[in-house]
Amino acid sequence: MISLTSPVRTRAHGWPAGVKLAALCVATVLLFKAQSLWVHGAAFAGMLVLYRLPGRVFFRAGLRALRVLWPFVVMLVIYHLVTRTPYTGAVIVLRMVTAVGLATLVTMTTQLSDLIAVVRWLVTPLRTMGLKTTYLETAIALVIRFTPVLLTKGTKLIDAWRARSPRRPGWRIILPFTVLALDDADHIAEALRARGGFDAMEK
Template identity: 30%
Template sequence: MIGVFHPGDSLVHRAPALLKLGLLAALVTAIALQHSVLVLGGACVLVAGIAALARVPFRLLWRQLVPLLWLLAIAVPVQLLLAGWELAVTVALRLLLAVVLAGVYSLTTPVTETLDAAQTLLRPFRRWIDADRVGLALALAIRAIPLLGEIVAEVLDARRARGAEGSIRAVAVPVIVRALRTADHLGEALVARGLDD
């Protein structure tokens, strides 16, 4: 669901995309560098406050967290076994907070504003960087995240419909194959539009 704008008139919706991008980068960096469970607990309160201020429906934020729960179901027990409960909780909180912040950003900011902000940031470097191509790459990356989520959901639905239970490999292989096919189709579409040079 990342990249799906939810219209609204909250303070977060009205804030400029450049400001939101800067705050997102600063908060995610601060969270990633934090090792204290207590401080990360405080960050949870802050992020919950930001989400409440944005007035986005909880169900939309939850739908962005669901794919992460699969990763946490694997990562947290491994961390518990190898490094102890404190590191396991720290890793889980860092990931959850980063995804919630990214979700709030994407739900309150249209993709076009994000692309305009990225191009504004890159303008001083236009001598070395083609801002339009970077904008296109960013737009494709933003679109790829929910698209991959849809592919995973379709594969899981197909397995459930057949009554199949299985390992992660039984889900991963069809997901990877479908993702590669989608990437091929996208590449062909870009070449057809003359974006291959």
């Protein structure tokens, strides 16, 4: 899942979060079981249709969210061309893009609070055993919420580098990106402490 925002409201926004997550799990399992290139091609096309149904604005937003996958697609294509396994590579690429696309579609049409409510229900057995699940719930919420934020900051960092140097940024942006991530983590920790920490969240 790499996005949480939808520029338009769709019918899927009104569907129960648990149903959408269950459907996503089933679809992902089927994708990993399928080995036919035609099946994955059809699944990829179906995923694009789901993005297109709400309109052009939603479709473009979905494509923008999936752009972060292109480095992985390039690496997989190069690897499977070198190893002379283009068929397997095509299956893996289509499977990855389709699975991430479907997951992103769920997050774009589901409020974060609804996703956390589903997670909280799923870990109910752990609470009956006396285990605290607040940490897990908060961690999942933070990962879902701040992954697109970090991706946006990373893109801006790359753009800033290109504006100042003709060389490719490469590994040189790793340190400043790490500093940005740590700074965000520090602000989040301060916000949690200001609200009473995990003890206050459990009440």
